Structures are given as structure tokens and as C-alpha cells.
Amino acid sequence: MFRPARVFRELASRPARVSGWWHKPVFLLAVLAFAMSVTATGRFSLRLLFDAVVSFAFIPLLGIAGLAAVTSRRPRTRSFREIIDLFFTGYGPWLVWLVIVAAFTAIVPSRELGDWIVALDLSLLVPVVWAIYVDFHFFREVMERTTGGAIKAIVLHRLIGWIGLVAYFDGRAAWSEVAPRVASWLGL
Amino acid sequence: MRNRVRRLSLLLLVTATVVGTATDRSTRRPPLVLGGLQVIAADFHVHSSMWSANGVTPWGLVLEAERQGLDALAVTGHNQVLDSKIARWFSRAIGGPTVLTGEEIHALHHHIIALGIERMVDWRQPAAAQLDEVHDQGGIAIAAHPLKSFWPGFDAAARARLDGTEVCHPMIYMGDRYQQELEQFAAQVPVAAIGSSDFHGLGRLGMCRTYVFARANTAEAILDAIRAKRTVVYGRHGAAYGDATLVALAETRPELREHATRDRARSALDWIAIAAGLAGLVGLVVTRPIAYPAASPEVPS
Numbered sequence: 347m348f349r350p351a352r353v354f355r356e357l358a359s360r361p362a363r364v365s366g367w368w369h370k371p372v373f374l375l376a377v378l379a380f381a382m383s384v385t386a387t388g389r390f391s392l393r394l395l396f397d398a399v400v401s402f403a404f405i406p407l408l409g410i411a412g413l414a415a416v417t418s419r420r421p422r423t424r425s426f427r428e429i430i431d432l433f434f435t436g437y438g439p440w441l442v443w444l445v446i447v448a449a450f451t452a453i454v455p456s457r458e459l460g461d462w463i464v465a466l467d468l469s470l471l472v473p474v475v476w477a478i479y480v481d482f483h484f485f486r487e488v489m490e491r492t493t494g495g496a497i498k499a500i501v502l503h504r505l506i507g508w509i510g511l512v513a514y515f516d517g518r519a520a521w522s523e524v525a526p527r528v529a530s531w532l533g534l
Numbered sequence: 535m536r537n538r539v540r541r542l543s544l545l546l547l548v549t550a551t552v553v554g555t556a557t558d559r560s561t562r563r564p565p566l567v568l569g570g571l572q573v574i575a576a577d578f579h580v581h582s583s584m585w586s587a588n589g590v591t592p593w594g595l596v597l598e599a600e601r602q603g604l605d606a607l608a609v610t611g612h613n614q615v616l617d618s619k620i621a622r623w624f625s626r627a628i629g630g631p632t633v634l635t636g637e638e639i640h641a642l643h644h645h646i647i648a649l650g651i652e653r654m655v656d657w658r659q660p661a662a663a664q665l666d667e668v669h670d671q672g673g674i675a676i677a678a679h680p681l682k683s684f685w686p687g688f689d690a691a692a693r694a695r696l697d698g699t700e701v702c703h704p705m706i707y708m709g710d711r712y713q714q715e716l717e718q719f720a721a722q723v724p725v726a727a728i729g730s731s732d733f734h735g736l737g738r739l740g741m742c743r744t745y746v747f748a749r750a751n752t753a754e755a756i757l758d759a760i761r762a763k764r765t766v767v768y769g770r771h772g773a774a775y776g777d778a779t780l781v782a783l784a785e786t787r788p789e790l791r792e793h794a795t796r797d798r799a800r801s802a803l804d805w806i807a808i809a810a811g812l813a814g815l816v817g818l819v820v821t822r823p824i825a826y827p828a829a830s831p832e833v834p835s
Contacts, residue, residue, distance in 0.1 A: 382589040386735045390554040390811040397594035401583030441819045449812045455797050456737040460708035517585025519612030519640035
């Protein structure tokens, strides 16, 4: 996560690893579930872990779907399973952020969280930027893209991911609230 | 060394989950009757993971409501009622709290909580027409977090049709200004005082709640009580809102104010479980995605 160019270069030079390709997506889902359990209720409970797994399963699936869309052209030596395994390294910054937020919300009383909402929102910038930095090197070193190609792939991947996220989380409200605002910004 | 840390982390996390699950119990109390009416602790503005920006499923909300000592809740999806029907079905199946079906009507300039409805209300209509549609279905309508920025969304016709307005919302804990704006709106619209958590997974379900003085703990009786303004709500700094007689009655039971204004107390075991779980999470994250894949023994050479 700290020196992604070197790490991805090293990994790209190694033979393909296809078994256990699902480990990192599942690990991401597990951390999401544990973080959600403690954030929503202040405890680790099986019923909430199950709940969060059901609720957030779409996140790694969206990540894989987005990856499929941007890696249709890939080096012949790389299978899609191996690409999934390597790509999900880029979720590391999100895992760190989730654990910090979970710890914070577990300790701070619920009625005092309001004082920290802006700071929590701003803190999102760290994993957003950090993950882009990691993914940029993934596309450069593993997918052998040019700088422009890597940027395009990240933009497309994020568009698929974030639009999917908003559609899932906001449902019809995304249409009633987001669409008029976007139309207004565009001067329509 | 890394494998040892990982195993220890996993053990901590499993222990925390076992303790957390074992102590995860309902805190619903026997029915409380004051002045001949049943006091129902309710949260009328709750979102689920089914398309309403939360990480808790409709059935998970029902179970969490029991743990937070709520007698009733309304699952209010963004412009949809499906998740509230799922929650109602589940709660009936397990004998859980009363679930009112409803939705949060999400329009650009106002949000309205519609309770006791079975069909989605078209958000593209003017606010007054939306409220008429809610009433036509036999439901009631509550102004959701009516801060100053939302006031223009409620014209005179809409204000005349409201049945309730939120005077307690988690935003009040961000500053006095928010509590004052909710109070100012309530002063213009003499309807039932409502406290709701607008639960999206942060904070606690029921952290703002409404005590409804109803003839019974049924959806119909709760709706009737709101129409008759028989509610009491505790807001920022413990200030009470609602019918003065009922506020005085509620004051005879200090636990009502305490449950509405403070988190449920945690035991030493709770804290140990949380600390162990967090330590386990940190251990797993640090020994896996940060270090791996750099020169990790997991990467085949």
C-alpha cells in the first residue's frame, strides 16, 4: 500500500496465482461487516454480522464487475482471477479507514458523534485518494497500461462503482433527489 | 510471527463476537400505563439496507429495536414501502415490536415521513397533494427534519395538512442552532411532537424517540394517538416537548427521559469484548492487506 509500484512490479513478474482469488473480496466483506456491526450498535454480534454481509455483498461484487469492464483488454499471461486477487490489494486503505471509524464510533457516545460528522466525512478523502494511488500503479504495472490508460481505467471503474453504490443505497431517492440537482448543475 | 499475530487476532475477534452475541438481548419492558394510556416508545424514521442507505436489513432493524427497548418502529424507505412491509411481516412472525409501514417521501425541497400507508406516494406532486394521498390511504404525515433549508418546501397548504413534526433528530446534537430551527418550525405548525433517529447505521436506533400515549400497542392506535397529539419527546439538554399534561405524567417516570437522552450503559464485559474485537480487527488488517503481497510467504515463488 505504501510502495505499490515496486510491489505490483514484483508480483507481476511472478507466476500466476489463481487459487484463493476470492480471499481478498471476502476479507473486505468481513471487515465491512464487523465495522458495521460495531458502528450501528456498539457491539460485535452474529446477527449484525449476517445483516451486514447481506447488505454489503454488493460492494465487492461491484468492484469485480467494474474490474471486468475495465480489464477486457489484459495481458495474455494474466487470468481474470489473478487480476481480481491483485486488484483487491487496492482496498487496503479502505480497510484501515473502516477499522479506525469502527473504533471511534464504538468509543464515542452516540449523541456526541454529531460533533465529529464533518471530520469523519473529510477523513473519507484519505482512503479515496490513497486507493486511487494504489490502483494507478496496479493498472500501470500489472495491466501494462500507459499513464493515460491507467487514469481512464480508474475513472471508469470508479464511475461504475460509485453510481452502483448510489443506486443501491439511495434507490428511488437517487432519482428524485440527485437527478434534479445534476440537471440543475448542468443548466438543464 | 505474522501467522501468530493473525491467529491471535482471529481468536480475539471470535471471542468478542461470542460475548457480543451472548449479551445481545432484548430490553423491552412490560407495558407501561400512565393516565390510563399505554406509553409506547417508538422510532418513526428508520432506514434499511434495502435501497435506503443503511447497513442493517429490515429484519435486523426489528431485532435492534427490541434491543433498544422500542415498542414500535416505522421502517421508512426512500420513496418506497417494500422494506417496511418486510419488517412488519418479520416482526409479526417473531412477536416483535409493532411495525408501521411507511416511507420517507424524498422530494427536492422537503422530506415527509408517511406512516400507515401501503402504497408509495408519488414524490413529484406538490407537498399538499402528497399529504392528501397519505391521508387518503388512512395514514399520517410527519415533517422530516424540517430545518430552515426545508421550510420553503412546506407551503401553507402543506403545513395545514401535517400531523406531526420532528423536534428531536440526531442533528440537534450537532449544535443548539438545529434544535432551535426544529422548534421554530414546530411553533408554526401546531401538530404532534415527534422524535426520530433517522437511523442510517451511525449512532443508535431510537436515540431520538417518541413516547406515544396510545390506547393499545397497535398501528391503528398509534396513528390515532399521533392525530390527537398525544406524544412526548425529549430533545437536546433533555428539554421536553408535547402535550403539557402528558409531559407532566411522563416526568413521574424518570427512566423515560433517561432512555431518550442517554445511551444504554455498557458493562465491563461489553467494553472488554469491544476492545478485544477492535484489537482483533486491527491485527487482521495489519497482517493481511498492508503487508501482503509484498514478499509475503503467501505469494508463491
